[in-house]
Amino acid sequence: MIPYISHTKKDVEDMLKVCGVKSMDDLFKDIKPQHRPKSFNLPAGRCEFEVIEHIRKIAAKNKADLVPFLGGGYYDHYVPAAVTALISRGEFYTAYTPYQPECSQGTLQALYEFQSAICTLTGMEVANASLYDGGTALYEAAMMAFRITGRRKILIDGGVSPIYRKIIRSYTRNLNFEFHETPVVHGQCDRQAIFKLMDKDTAAVIFQNPNFFGAIDDHSDIVARAHEHDILVMESVYPISLGILKTPGEMGADIVTGEGQSLGLNLNFGGPYLGFMATRREFIRKMPGRIVGETVDQQGRRCFVNTLQAREQHIRREKATSNICTNVSLCALQASIYMSLLGKEGLKELAQTILDKAEFMRQTLEKIPGVEVKRSSPTFNEFAVCLPVDASVVVEAMIDKGFAAGFPLGRYYKGMERYMIIAVTEKRTKEEILNYAACLEKILSSIKTAVPV
Amino acid sequence: MELIFEKSVAGRRGYYSPPSDVGIKGSILDKYKRKTDCRWPELSELDVVRHFTSLSQRNFCIDTHFYPLGSCTMKYNPKFTESVAQFPGFSHLHPLLPQLKKGEQWTQGALQVLYEMEQLLCEMTGMDAFTMQPLAGAHGELTGVMMMAAYHRARGNKKKYILVPDSAHGTNPATATIAGYATVAIPSDKNGVMDINILKQKINKDVAGLMLTCPNTHGIFESHVDEIARMIHEVDGLMYYDGANLNAILGRCRPGDIGFDVMHINTHKTFTTPHGGGGPGAGPVGVREKLVPYLPISRVIKQKDGTFALSYDYPDTIGYIASFYGNFALLLRAYAYILLMGKEGLQAVGDYAVLNANYIKERLKAQYDLPYDRVCMHECVFSASRQAERGVHAIDIAKFLIDQGIHPPTVYFPLTVKEAIMIEPTETESKTMIDQFISAMVEADEFSKKDADAFHVMPKTTPICRPDEVKAARDINTNYFSSTSS
Numbered sequence: 050m051i052p053y054i055s056h057t058k059k060d061v062e063d064m065l066k067v068c069g070v071k072s073m074d075d076l077f078k079d080i081k082p083q084h085r086p087k088s089f090n091l092p093a094g095r096c097e098f099e100v101i102e103h104i105r106k107i108a109a110k111n112k113a114d115l116v117p118f119l120g121g122g123y124y125d126h127y128v129p130a131a132v133t134a135l136i137s138r139g140e141f142y143t144a145y146t147p148y149q150p151e152c153s154q155g156t157l158q159a160l161y162e163f164q165s166a167i168c169t170l171t172g173m174e175v176a177n178a179s180l181y182d183g184g185t186a187l188y189e190a191a192m193m194a195f196r197i198t199g200r201r202k203i204l205i206d207g208g209v210s211p212i213y214r215k216i217i218r219s220y221t222r223n224l225n226f227e228f229h230e231t232p233v234v235h236g237q238c239d240r241q242a243i244f245k246l247m248d249k250d251t252a253a254v255i256f257q258n259p260n261f262f263g264a265i266d267d268h269s270d271i272v273a274r275a276h277e278h279d280i281l282v283m284e285s286v287y288p289i290s291l292g293i294l295k296t297p298g299e300m301g302a303d304i305v306t307g308e309g310q311s312l313g314l315n316l317n318f319g320g321p322y323l324g325f326m327a328t329r330r331e332f333i334r335k336m337p338g339r340i341v342g343e344t345v346d347q348q349g350r351r352c353f354v355n356t357l358q359a360r361e362q363h364i365r366r367e368k369a370t371s372n373i374c375t376n377v378s379l380c381a382l383q384a385s386i387y388m389s390l391l392g393k394e395g396l397k398e399l400a401q402t403i404l405d406k407a408e409f410m411r412q413t414l415e416k417i418p419g420v421e422v423k424r425s426s427p428t429f430n431e432f433a434v435c436l437p438v439d440a441s442v443v444v445e446a447m448i449d450k451g452f453a454a455g456f457p458l459g460r461y462y463k464g465m466e467r468y469m470i471i472a473v474t475e476k477r478t479k480e481e482i483l484n485y486a487a488c489l490e491k492i493l494s495s496i497k498t499a500v501p502v
Numbered sequence: 503m504e505l506i507f508e509k510s511v512a513g514r515r516g517y518y519s520p521p522s523d524v525g526i527k528g529s530i531l532d533k534y535k536r537k538t539d540c541r542w543p544e545l546s547e548l549d550v551v552r553h554f555t556s557l558s559q560r561n562f563c564i565d566t567h568f569y570p571l572g573s574c575t576m577k578y579n580p581k582f583t584e585s586v587a588q589f590p591g592f593s594h595l596h597p598l599l600p601q602l603k604k605g606e607q608w609t610q611g612a613l614q615v616l617y618e619m620e621q622l623l624c625e626m627t628g629m630d631a632f633t634m635q636p637l638a639g640a641h642g643e644l645t646g647v648m649m650m651a652a653y654h655r656a657r658g659n660k661k662k663y664i665l666v667p668d669s670a671h672g673t674n675p676a677t678a679t680i681a682g683y684a685t686v687a688i689p690s691d692k693n694g695v696m697d698i699n700i701l702k703q704k705i706n707k708d709v710a711g712l713m714l715t716c717p718n719t720h721g722i723f724e725s726h727v728d729e730i731a732r733m734i735h736e737v738d739g740l741m742y743y744d745g746a747n748l749n750a751i752l753g754r755c756r757p758g759d760i761g762f763d764v765m766h767i768n769t770h771k772t773f774t775t776p777h778g779g780g781g782p783g784a785g786p787v788g789v790r791e792k793l794v795p796y797l798p799i800s801r802v803i804k805q806k807d808g809t810f811a812l813s814y815d816y817p818d819t820i821g822y823i824a825s826f827y828g829n830f831a832l833l834l835r836a837y838a839y840i841l842l843m844g845k846e847g848l849q850a851v852g853d854y855a856v857l858n859a860n861y862i863k864e865r866l867k868a869q870y871d872l873p874y875d876r877v878c879m880h881e882c883v884f885s886a887s888r889q890a891e892r893g894v895h896a897i898d899i900a901k902f903l904i905d906q907g908i909h910p911p912t913v914y915f916p917l918t919v920k921e922a923i924m925i926e927p928t929e930t931e932s933k934t935m936i937d938q939f940i941s942a943m944v945e946a947d948e949f950s951k952k953d954a955d956a957f958h959v960m961p962k963t964t965p966i967c968r969p970d971e972v973k974a975a976r977d978i979n980t981n982y983f984s985s986t987s988s
Binding site: 051052053054055056060061063064065067068069070073075076077078079080081083084085086087088089090091092093094095096097100101103104105107108109110111112113114115117119121123125127129131133134135137138139140141142143144145146147148149150151152153154155156158159161162164165166168169170172174175176178179181182183184185192212213215216218219220222223224265266267291292293294295296299308315316317318319320321322330333339340341342343344345346347348350352353354356357359361362363364365366367368369371372373374375376377378379380382385386388389390391392393394395396397398399401402404405406407408409412427429441442444445448453456457460475476478479482 | 564594626679
């Protein structure tokens, strides 16, 4: 009783006859008796309604309605209904990689537009058609830097997401590469430490802007120094921030990556997300992933194709720039629709609104006794606060009041147990922020003894 | 069709975000601000909806066309799995929530899905544990090979080579390289399976393992798989199962029972999560006991009280391979599909997929050369050599099919077959549709005898015909703004 298989008994009989066999089993004779499953003990099938109801109950076990001030690179932005409606068209989501350009112009043009939108957002010259997520995109960028420079050392600023740094380390463990993490001083990268470590072996320096603590910076001076030594500079960015912040292109960066979740994708408990990558034109052949290019057809009509495929695994096999095949086309499309709806002015406005609300929240929290809002660096949407007690305890207590209050830094940074980062999006209201502050104040005053840290 | 940027009209807007209600202005110093405008287009919501709807109409897809793309398993994507993925209890769940103190209690539903998926996949494949983290099949391959490397490192063995059959997907050798291994290609024999004699010569103590797709990309089950596994294991090599073609053998054979140590699954193939025009996918990786210590973290565990938790305490783990717990919304769709299909349904999948492929193979072997004339599994591979002699190549037949309203099969792959046409009908296509496809293929052959030249201006029914790919790679234009500003 499977609604997705249409064969009638007669169809099967007719087809078996054409195949010259008596039963389905005869078609599987290459699978010898000793290859048969030792067990295949799965539950019996259910109808659609039963499965939906079963999963609805499981979904109810999650608490997805906390007022979110939790970020860490993944933010609760509003996704306009038009985005969801458009990506729900079967023509988009039930197609595959555009191997046949004539019947895939929709996907191909959308990806070309996505690449262009990412380029103008980041101030770069070329972009690819997506990578899995922000973390793996940064790893791919590191590998790209090794390929471009032929060197084997990379400096990573401690302000880069600790999750991303862990990912890069896992992937390169079996390879002959060296990573140096440079410290964060007052929320910002340590320029002197970075300058000291730059040498002939250094392929690249990696930054994140805003960094994991929410601090923003202008790395132009570091780029200039790095380029004197033919060292590349890579920036991992939060796209919405570029509605207002200096672009990596303006700083002179060489490779830009980022997590595109904030461009119209739901949080989805971690995925699917959208990795993007942009770079200078001269490095396009070293870039991993699919790239869509403009061309003309037999009759001179403008059209789009997957291009520079000689970099890719299906052509180059063991010499490919990356093993990536399936990436996240639909998420790129989703972002493309979001970026088109928002437009250039909408992006600026959104960034300013977020900046306003985040500043309001900082000022509100500063009034609470014992809460220290870190002001040593400018910030955009997310900022660090220092509490008189262990932040994880406070966050736990705030959940009972209905808030996902922030992310305690002690989880990834030793010695920062009293700190947490708080994220604000356009969805947060003045009322929510004031309620948050009131709850936080109450909780702090009720926690009598500071948890030793 | 115009680009969205060309439709832009200053002053239009497709979406207004909530205004600021806080009554103060945030500001940052000028030196941190961007100086150039971001040139996203300015359009109304209707402009945007029409643009993308028009684009969508320039695509073939499963919902509108038969899509027998070999090795891609383009089966029907049930609609109810889309509904499930949009339950707010999942779609609005922040991935860092379970990493807060006692935060796991607020994500019990999501962790349950991940945990139960692991159990289901283990039972289906004969593996001992799975990680749900890899974000696509190739990402799964890399995760798997990294675990193989960790295994050898832990035993103090410096292994150098990964063996890969010449019929393998390009991702296999690419993965081996990226994981730090050299690839040794093993040719296929005249029966379309790996040449055991050459394999024997290539096996030595430096072999880290073998990556095998089974059934292979010729659509043939490697019947000697147990012997191959024995040979690889003799040198302490590991057997990697590329799950690209798992659809064919569900319920008929489990990789874990026939000697494989590690494998990945493409949920977008076997468990029909949508292909999305090229992703997102998901590539869970399963391992036998000896590789369990190396699984990436975090792992989802079930505690004594029946609740689920994330665990990071695995000293030999390869570490973080993705930011979180995998492409959760895809895993959720796969979970829903598996529950609906159940044991009998999943067994039927392979049966009908194999029946359909064999039926096509029998009906077309008079017209097209069949490099391996034997029972096939879920896909059959023809060669258009006969037609090529008339000046009609595999690509021309592909374009002919587009005009017949059929998405072409995979062409020129596997690389082992000249003028390859690789057809994977999947189990969800009806006999009616398959017969239509067969007629179109027969017609292509007939027509190739009459007018070969006519093929070279096909397709005629699509908005464009035969893009100039050489020009695309030579006059690189991948960004509208750099093409217009310079």
